Amino acid sequence: MVGKGKYYNPFSGTLAEMESADKLPGNGEERFFKVNTATMVIIAPVATLLFVVLLPVAYVASFTTLWGYKLLRLLLGMGHTPALRH
Numbered sequence: 001m002v003g004k005g006k007y008y009n010p011f012s013g014t015l016a017e018m019e020s021a022d023k024l025p026g027n028g029e030e031r032f033f034k035v036n037t038a039t040m041v042i043i044a045p046v047a048t049l050l051f052v053v054l055l056p057v058a059y060v061a062s063f064t065t066l067w068g069y070k071l072l073r074l075l076l077g078m079g080h081t082p083a084l085r086h
Helices: 037-073
Strands: 005-009 014-018 033-035
Touching: 014 037
Parallel strands: none
Antiparallel strands: 005 014, 005 033
């Protein structure tokens, strides 16, 4: 039995809003965390900002790594063997 409020299961992404004291959905082994609305108002914009900033950084890093690897193989003479060609 839990009290009134919002409960979040991060493993399944389930958000349960309890209007009164009752049992949470799911089996007894699932874990739910009580969500404070004021905390979510602060965390949501910060998480969005991190996503918007880090996604282009991850793209540039993966692009640079891929082409750096291909350039290194070419410079070392490993790029022309039939077994390694993609």
